[in-house]
Amino acid sequence: MPVQPLAGVTVFENDSFVAGPSACLALSQLGAQVIKIDPIKGGPDIDRWPITPEGRSIYWGSLNRNKRSVAIDLRSEEGQELAQALITSPGDDSGVFVENNVGRPFLSDEVLRAKRADLVHVKVQGSADGGPGVDYTVNAEAGIPMITGPTGVEGPSNHALPAWDLVCGQAAVTAVVTGLYHRRATGEGLYQEIALKDIALAAVANLGWYTETLQPAGERTKHGNHIFGSFGTNFATGDERHVMVTAITRRQWSNLVKVTGMSDVVAALERSLSTDFTEETNRYTYREVLEALLKPWFASRTANQITADLEGSGVLWAPYSSLGEVTQDALAGDGAGVLRTLESDALGTMLVGASPIRVDGEYLADEKPTVFGADTAEVLSERLGLGSAEIGRLCDEGIIAS
Amino acid sequence: MPVQPLAGVTVFENDSFVAGPSACLALSQLGAQVIKIDPIKGGPDIDRWPITPEGRSIYWGSLNRNKRSVAIDLRSEEGQELAQALITSPGDDSGVFVENNVGRPFLSDEVLRAKRADLVHVKVQGSADGGPGVDYTVNAEAGIPMITGPTGVEGPSNHALPAWDLVCGQAAVTAVVTGLYHRRATGEGLYQEIALKDIALAAVANLGWYTETLQPAGERTKHGNHIFGSFGTNFATGDERHVMVTAITRRQWSNLVKVTGMSDVVAALERSLSTDFTEETNRYTYREVLEALLKPWFASRTANQITADLEGSGVLWAPYSSLGEVTQDALAGDGAGVLRTLESDALGTMLVGASPIRVDGEYLADEKPTVFGADTAEVLSERLGLGSAEIGRLCDEGIIAS
Numbered sequence A, B: 001m002p003v004q005p006l007a008g009v010t011v012f013e014n015d016s017f018v019a020g021p022s023a024c025l026a027l028s029q030l031g032a033q034v035i036k037i038d039p040i041k042g043g044p045d046i047d048r049w050p051i052t053p054e055g056r057s058i059y060w061g062s063l064n065r066n067k068r069s070v071a072i073d074l075r076s077e078e079g080q081e082l083a084q085a086l087i088t089s090p091g092d093d094s095g096v097f098v099e100n101n102v103g104r105p106f107l108s109d110e111v112l113r114a115k116r117a118d119l120v121h122v123k124v125q126g127s128a129d130g131g132p133g134v135d136y137t138v139n140a141e142a143g144i145p146m147i148t149g150p151t152g153v154e155g156p157s158n159h160a161l162p163a164w165d166l167v168c169g170q171a172a173v174t175a176v177v178t179g180l181y182h183r184r185a186t187g188e189g190l191y192q193e194i195a196l197k198d199i200a201l202a203a204v205a206n207l208g209w210y211t212e213t214l215q216p217a218g219e220r221t222k223h224g225n226h227i228f229g230s231f232g233t234n235f236a237t238g239d240e241r242h243v244m245v246t247a248i249t250r251r252q253w254s255n256l257v258k259v260t261g262m263s264d265v266v267a268a269l270e271r272s273l274s275t276d277f278t279e280e281t282n283r284y285t286y287r288e289v290l291e292a293l294l295k296p297w298f299a300s301r302t303a304n305q306i307t308a309d310l311e312g313s314g315v316l317w318a319p320y321s322s323l324g325e326v327t328q329d330a331l332a333g334d335g336a337g338v339l340r341t342l343e344s345d346a347l348g349t350m351l352v353g354a355s356p357i358r359v360d361g362e363y364l365a366d367e368k369p370t371v372f373g374a375d376t377a378e379v380l381s382e383r384l385g386l387g388s389a390e391i392g393r394l395c396d397e398g399i400i401a402s
Helices: A019-029 A058-063 A077-087 A109-115 A135-142 A163-186 A196-206 A250-259 A263-273 A280-285 A287-299 A303-310 A323-332 A376-384 A388-396 B019-029 B058-063 B077-087 B109-115 B135-142 B163-186 B196-206 B250-259 B263-273 B280-285 B287-299 B303-310 B323-332 B376-384 B388-396
Strands: A010-014 A033-039 A067-072 A096-099 A120-125 A190-195 A231-236 A242-247 A316-319 A339-344 A348-353 A357-359 B010-014 B033-039 B067-072 B096-099 B120-125 B190-195 B231-236 B242-247 B316-319 B339-344 B348-353 B357-359
Touching: A010 A019, A010 A077, A019 A033, A019 A058, A019 A067, A019 A096, A019 A120, A019 A163, A019 B196, A033 A077, A058 A348, A058 B196, A067 A077, A067 A376, A077 A109, A077 A376, A096 A163, A109 A120, A120 A163, A135 A163, A135 A196, A135 B242, A135 B316, A163 A190, A163 A196, A163 B163, A163 B357, A190 A196, A196 B019, A196 B058, A196 B323, A196 B339, A196 B348, A231 A280, A231 A287, A242 A250, A242 A287, A242 B135, A250 A263, A263 A287, A280 A287, A303 A316, A316 B135, A323 A339, A323 A348, A323 B196, A339 B196, A348 B196, A357 B163, A376 A388, B010 B019, B010 B077, B019 B033, B019 B058, B019 B067, B019 B096, B019 B120, B019 B163, B033 B077, B058 B348, B067 B077, B067 B376, B077 B109, B077 B376, B096 B163, B109 B120, B120 B163, B135 B163, B135 B196, B163 B190, B163 B196, B190 B196, B231 B280, B231 B287, B242 B250, B242 B287, B250 B263, B263 B287, B280 B287, B303 B316, B323 B339, B323 B348, B376 B388
Parallel strands: A010 A033, A010 A096, A033 A067, A096 A120, A120 A190, B010 B033, B010 B096, B033 B067, B096 B120, B120 B190
Antiparallel strands: A190 B357, A231 A242, A242 A316, A339 A348, A357 B190, B231 B242, B242 B316, B339 B348
16 A cells, blocks of 8 residues: 555635536545535536436546535525535644635635634636636637648637646646645645646746747747657558657657658758758747658558557657557556456446556555545534434535435 | 745756646746756757847747756766766755657666755656657647648648647646655655656546547537537637637626627527527537627627727636737737736846745746856765866866866
């Protein structure tokens, strides 16, 4: 059993969609106890696609695992007080709260901190001004869709992956652990806010992509599947598969030229064009020529032949898989990697991800499904000392899930 | 001045490309001192695009800020010993190391931990088996490119954004701070590894997208710019701009119908199709019909008119910007947001991102450029107590940058 660095920590969560829930999932995987407080009928993501034929949300069930689930009527005054009491309940390594609320003043930092001064409070927002924002809108505002997608297609191309939600979720994990570290060092709490739009703008800026537009060459245009500034693109195989082949370093490039038997042709081309393809800049400039030259090698081989030829060649490449192929490969595998099966009453066999952070080479993988509302009574009893009569009354009055 | 939660911590970095450098940038922004150790002529990313007309890397300069830069000949035995001595040099909040090395046994965890037992060591890898991997290859292997891009275009579509590198970088920040927290609690170090491929597989699994393929409906197909499972897509405006419009919640949908004057049409459609568009599932099923119905409203208005009409309407939307437009807007703004200008001798005016994690509502923003190798002598003097004669000899012998 590897070290679980956050063992003993209790985190309360009141949020929805990807960022906050993925953050708290990661915290649970580092060893924290996560108690998720939801509105009594579920948050706005409770039925989010993908869903099973019975309408159960695979999305919710995948992002919410290893958590204890508490369902409370957050519109009732008594429900609001219960939520506040839980979040600020005593305990050295408790008093941690991750949320993405808009317009729930009873969960504001001011109100909660008055009840527990050393709260570690992380709020995920759309925009830093308090306005809304989701991955799709902040991606549009950050400028990424205008350089995404095939070169021939005009207009923006959204990414399918909610990349900003995922980055934001990881930043929220950092904020929680930073807050815990700070509190352990100083005894003081911390209130941290993270806006999804800021996550996107800062990340693109830190890649240098905004500064790039201030250069004489101006904005980059769409470059399709090509790697910007170096060499790499996808090639179709003879059996209608696709492979991503990259040559970012000099060695990767020389290995690619060698294995495809192109040494003489590439040398002749370099001489006639007075260029040097060992420089990645030149590979990028002539990317379409190089792609066209290499294309027949891939088109005349099956994916299996290509795998055999590239194995051990020092070329950096990968086959493209579909989501279903990744799934089937993982199910057929030894289950020792980051992907694990998990049986859920509601969702059947799930394929879930262990914590990708390995400790001493081992995956932190101790997975269990979360059942919406199932831990309400137990958590209220444990954390607030409520007796069964009181819990019965709260159920009867519809203030908590029964 | 907001709290800098990692003030006093010293992190050593020996890595390249996005994940490690972006992690250490974020650590610097949380208050840590970051000392970046590079090979004497720079790592493989030292000239990475985008570049200035003079060939200076905007990429390297953007990802490496607020860091002290030490350049050492890591192929020489004496250089290797210097690197080891720096990384394991004493100090309560020192002994933190972020790296992505392959084949540098003198920087292995075993070797370093023998010199400093409480090391917090985070290693970024391509694949968990030690094999290589970059954003482009792990994205292909995770299955995302097959569902990215326009519906009419066959084959994979890579994302332009190095999303996995960014998520991996944030996970590395988490690992560092988790290690610091663990060390403060127990006195013990921690060795954590994070593979880029695991980051991708785990994240996609945690969205439920692999489990989805096990359902009777099977794999999802490309859905272009539409939001999967709800309603949202891009619309062209009358002046050839694009806007991303979403209606994920019931309220967002009813607001969108109202502001576009479609209430009667939508109600008639619901009756005739026996459906209910207040359910996001039904909005997704009929997404093309709804898109076609709404399209003329956007096409008959300029972006400015649309902005005026949607302002305050409760519709969740955003205009698409290009990278250059984001840049110009930020330069014209008040500089109080997450994007900041930074003047660099090598790169001119840069637009950089402050830490998106705000503490008590304030951005942690104290930016300065890193100059490759410039801090070598000073750091060796401070951390290892080397005198000027010794440093002079190391320069003369080409073991450190002069």
